[in-house]
Amino acid sequence: xxxxxxxxxxxxxxxxxxxxxxxxxxxxxxxxxxxxxxxxxxxxxxxxxxxxxxxxxxxxxxxxxxxxxxxxxxxxxxxxxxxxxxxxxxxxxxxxxxxxxxxxxxxxxxxxxxxxxxxxxxxxxxxxxxxxxxxxxxxxxxxxxxxxxxxxxxxxxxxxxxxxxxxxxxxxxxxxxxxxxxxxxxxxxxxxxxxxxxxxxxxxxxxxxxxxxxxx
Amino acid sequence: xxxxxxxxxxxxxxxxxxxxxxxxxxxxxxxxxxxxxxxxxxxxxxxxxxxxxxxxxxxxxxxxxxxxxxxxxxxxxxxxxxxxxxxxxxxxxxxxxxxxxxxxxxxxxxxxxxxxxxxxxxxxxxxxxxxxxxxxxxxxxxxxxxxxxxxxxxxxxxxxxxxxxxxxxxxxxxxxxxxxxxxxxxxxxxxxxxxxxxxxxxxxxxxxxxxxxxxx
Numbered sequence: 001x002x003x004x005x006x007x008x009x010x011x012x013x014x015x016x017x018x019x020x021x022x023x024x025x026x027x028x029x030x031x032x033x034x035x036x037x038x039x040x041x042x043x044x045x046x047x048x049x050x051x052x053x054x055x056x057x058x059x060x061x062x063x064x065x066x067x068x069x070x071x072x073x074x075x076x077x078x079x080x081x082x083x084x085x086x087x088x089x090x091x092x093x094x095x096x097x098x099x100x101x102x103x104x105x106x107x108x109x110x111x112x113x114x115x116x117x118x119x120x121x122x123x124x125x126x127x128x129x130x131x132x133x134x135x136x137x138x139x140x141x142x143x144x145x146x147x148x149x150x151x152x153x154x155x156x157x158x159x160x161x162x163x164x165x166x167x168x169x170x171x172x173x174x175x176x177x178x179x180x181x182x183x184x185x186x187x188x189x190x191x192x193x194x195x196x197x198x199x200x201x202x203x204x205x206x207x208x209x210x211x212x213x214x215x216x
Numbered sequence: 217x218x219x220x221x222x223x224x225x226x227x228x229x230x231x232x233x234x235x236x237x238x239x240x241x242x243x244x245x246x247x248x249x250x251x252x253x254x255x256x257x258x259x260x261x262x263x264x265x266x267x268x269x270x271x272x273x274x275x276x277x278x279x280x281x282x283x284x285x286x287x288x289x290x291x292x293x294x295x296x297x298x299x300x301x302x303x304x305x306x307x308x309x310x311x312x313x314x315x316x317x318x319x320x321x322x323x324x325x326x327x328x329x330x331x332x333x334x335x336x337x338x339x340x341x342x343x344x345x346x347x348x349x350x351x352x353x354x355x356x357x358x359x360x361x362x363x364x365x366x367x368x369x370x371x372x373x374x375x376x377x378x379x380x381x382x383x384x385x386x387x388x389x390x391x392x393x394x395x396x397x398x399x400x401x402x403x404x405x406x407x408x409x410x411x412x413x414x415x416x417x418x419x420x421x422x423x424x425x426x427x428x429x430x431x432x
Contacts, residue, residue, distance in 0.1 A: 040406075041305050041319070043259035045268035052261035052268050056303040056323050087272040089257050092410075092430055097359040098347045099369075103257070107272050131314045143313040143394055153315075171416045178359055179418050186415040188430045190256075194308075195405035200387045202395050203402060214308055214404045 031165045035108040036061055039086040040134065044068060046082050046114075059084070060129025066110065066158040067117070067126035077154045084110040084158050091187045095172035096179060102168065104187060110163045117155040126155040137212025247381045251324040252277050255302040256350065260284060262298050262330075275300070276345025282326065282374040283333070283342035293370045300326040300374050307403045311388035312395060318384065320403060326379045333371040342371040353428025 036059075045054045055076060060067045066084060070077040091104035117123050128139045145153070172185050179185075194214045199207070209215070252275075261270045271292060276283045282300060286293040307320035333339050344355045361369070388401050395401075410430045415423070425431070 040308075041303060041321070043261075043270050043301055043303070045259075045261035045270035045299070047263050047266065047268050050263065051297040051327065052263050052270075052299045053325070053327070054259050054261035054268075054270050054299040054301040055325065056259075056301065056305075056321065058319065081267040083261070083268045083270040085259055085270040085272065087257060087259070089272075089408075092256075092351055094351055094354065094413075094425075094429060095358060097361070097365075098343070098355055099359075099361050099365040101347055101351060101354060101358070103274065103350070105257075105272065109269070109271065111267065111269070127314070131317055134319070135308055135310055135317060138310065138317060139314055142311060142317070142399065143315075145313070145315050149313075149315040171414075174416075181420050181423070183358065184415065184419055184423060184425050184429070186413050186419060186425065188413045188425075189411035190408060191411060192305075192406060192408035195407060197310075197402050197404045198387075199400065199402040200390075203400055204397050207397070207400060209310075209400050209402065209404075213310060213400065 031167070032108050032160065032163050033061070035088065035106050035165055036066065036086055037133075039088060042066075042068070042084050042086045044076075044082055044084050046076060046078070046080065048076075058130055058134050059086075060126065060131070060133040061160075062125060062129050064160040066160060067129050067155060068114075068158065069127060069130055069153055069155045072152055072154050074154065077156060079114055079116050079156070082112055082114040082156075082158060084112070089190050090169070091189045093168075093172050093187050094185050096174045096183045096185050100172050100174050100178075102172065104168050104170070106165070106167045108163060108165050110158060110160055112158045112160075112162060114156040114158055117157050120150070122157075123150065123153075123155045126157065127153065135212075135214065137210075141210060141212060247383070248324050248376065248379050249277070251304065251322050251381055252282065252302055253349075255304060258282075258284070258300050258302045260292075260298055260300050262292060262294070262296065264292075274346055274350050275302075276342065276347070276349040277376075278341060278345050280376040282376060283345050283371055284374065285343060285346055285369055285371045288368055288370050290370065293372060295330055295332050295372070298328055298330040298372075298374060300328070305406050306385070307405045309384075309388050309403050310401050312390045312399045312401050316388050316390050316394075318388065320384050320386070322381070322383045324379060324381050326374060326376055328374045328376075328378060330372045330374050333373050336366070338373070339366065339369075339371045342373065343369065351428075351430065353426075357426060357428060
């Protein structure tokens with residue numbers, strides 16, 4: 001329950017400059033890529049009528065650009081200021097005082113002006129990045145988008161120039177005077193994994209998934 | 217990769233009224249509580265200088281109020297419009313066409329004006345809810361907050377009146393003409409779980425965690 005706040009930036013600007021707990025920052029761009037590339041869902045924030053909206057969605061990365069997509073009918077997919085956050089929860093930190101309860105985690109926060117991708121080659125590349133991020137190997141296996149499907153899809157590009165990464169690892173940060181033999185403290189790790197693939201009802205009996213499909 | 221957008225609201229207002237894919241909504245409040253109560257991290261969105269910021273944090277619920285907290289030094293913890301989103305990712309949906317790739321998930325999106333809690337009893341109750349949400353049984357086990365720790369902590373209350381829940385389950389929604397025996401499609405489930413607790417270095421050898429500590 002220790003009050004945490006901001007992180008460390010890769011490219012400090014006034015709005016991403018660190019507030020507190022600098023030691024939790026990971027300043028290199030490799031850490032940003034790692035958090036993004038090992039996540040599956042991002043939370044995209046945008047502003048509508050002066051209020052924030054945060055929605056979960058998939059994403060993909062090509063170099064220093066993140067791509068997100070959606071239907072042309074989705075009201076939230078518009079150019080303008082966005083914040084894209086990806087979080088991995090790695091553990092629950094049990095301390096001797098509730099004040100020092102915490103979580104071990106890795107998070108990336110990206111601030112950008114989202115750009116609607118109009119170039120058809122970049123649109124396809126962005127969609128391929130999104131699909132390959134979610135389900136590697138699938139773009140070359142499943143049917144690629146038709147002209148009609150492409151027309152129904154909006155692709156937004158989010159520049160990774162302004163980003164921060166924050167990582168907490170390790171044991172609880174208890175005050176020395178709280179440490180006694182009587183109170184247990186430590187970390188309970190959290191992890192996620194894939195289960196056994198469930199074939200669609202129309203898949204022939206006995207036809208297992210191709211090798212590219214995620215399995216544990 | 218099927219373009220998804222909004223959900224179904226519990227209390228429709230112009231900004232939470234459904235856009236598309238109504239069938240994915242779960243309209244009852246029990247679904248909202250379930251999504252919130254089984255999550256561990258929320259993503260809080262707020263607006264600073266006309267731009268959105270989205271940060272991960274813990275939370276707790278008492279009836280129709282969600283509590284979040286942080287340091288008095290955290291610049292993001294202020295009254296005003298917020299969006300609190302909790303997402304569970306349940307599976308990767310492999311389709312026959314990349315257009316219909318998707319995720320199975322459950323998400324709750326709460327829109328509110330965050331209120332700074334000033335009543336000391338509600339502040340303690342909110343913090344207890346946060347700790348008990350993260351690590352049930354801990355508030356009665358670990359040392360409760362001192363006056364100084366309470367003074368260093370901001371507690372915000374978020375009303376659950378305006379909220380939406382969206383749930384996707386089941387197989388891919390392929391077009392009939394794409395279904396062939398040659399292409400595998402289905403769902404790869406995703407789940408998360410707790411690992412073996414790692415005691416802090418000062419815990420006596422052989423002292424296992426108390427029964428309330430999360431274990432698989």
